[in-house]
Amino acid sequence: MTATDFLDRRDQELTFGAATWGWRGRVRRWSGGLLKPAMGVRERAYEADRAAIQKDFDGPRTIAFVNPKGGAAKTTGVLAAGYTFGTVRGGGVIGWDNNETRGTLGIRGARSTHRNTTRELLDDLGRFKDVYQSRIGDLGAFVRSQGDAHFDVLASDERPDVTGVIHAKDFSEVHALLERFYRILLIDTGNNLRAENWLAAADAADLLVVTSTVREDTGYSGLWMLDALQDAGHENLKYKTITVLSDPSPKVDEALARDLVQVYEQRTRGVYRVPYDPVLVSGSVVPYAELSQETRRSWLRACAAMAAAL
Ligand SMILES: Nc1ncnc2c1ncn2[C@@H]1O[C@H](COP(=O)(O)OP(=O)(O)OP(=O)(O)O)[C@@H](O)[C@H]1O
């Protein structure tokens, strides 16, 4: 690593999510603008990714994280993307757990003073019917602020005795409400491709993110799901899908990783790898501030690709 690379990297560590001054910026300021060091390749790529994520859309955008296999890093992906979009864009982002059964987005995200979920929101949708009277602040009774990560989480039903299902109409009503108050909607999904709310999310999504770990079973599940969506009539699937491939352990099967990258590159717009991160292993509340530099940089790249595809 050259000295310049080292300084670039240190600056990125210090400035993720905030205004980037960097050592070049400091030299510019200290010299009163007389010295203007050029940006290095890494810094240019980093700034380009941030700019892609910060772009203006002409309406709200919905991204669904999908793979019918459990443990495919869908929930982790929604939280990492929520953190990335939230901090780089400065808010306007929600992660919504659209699991048909009890999902884990609520317990992996930062807690709130309330325990309300999609179910309570559905029960109380009437209070948001009047578009002139209902306010984003009223949603605070249902969503959970992720603090410095600058996004909100709407959890799935957390009652142990849950018997009801989320119908397609329920999905559409909550989706329409969230579209009124957020610019980017990240939807976590469950494992049943036949569930009404799963199908409704796939239909409503502007972009699908197939998440997978570097494991044969998880990788094949994602491919099988893409086949099923294609058979169900989803058109241009390749152009509305990107892949995020997570390392499930510190040491991965590189031959399998290469195969998965190759096959998903044929089926989706692009494949983005994210590393194993020890702070994610416990499956408890994601400590956003402790994510490794490599994890943050990888998700920045992946989210830039998502934004570019929207
Ligand atoms: N990059 C990573 N490094 C280390 N651990 C990870 C990483 N990504 C995910 N994990 C861990 O893998 C486990 C499964 O991930 P996750 O819950 O996100 O999968 P999921 O697809 O949402 O599963 P389900 O369908 O059961 O909800 C979690 O404990 C999570 O913390």
Ligand SMILES: [Mg+2]
């Ligand atoms: Mg999950």
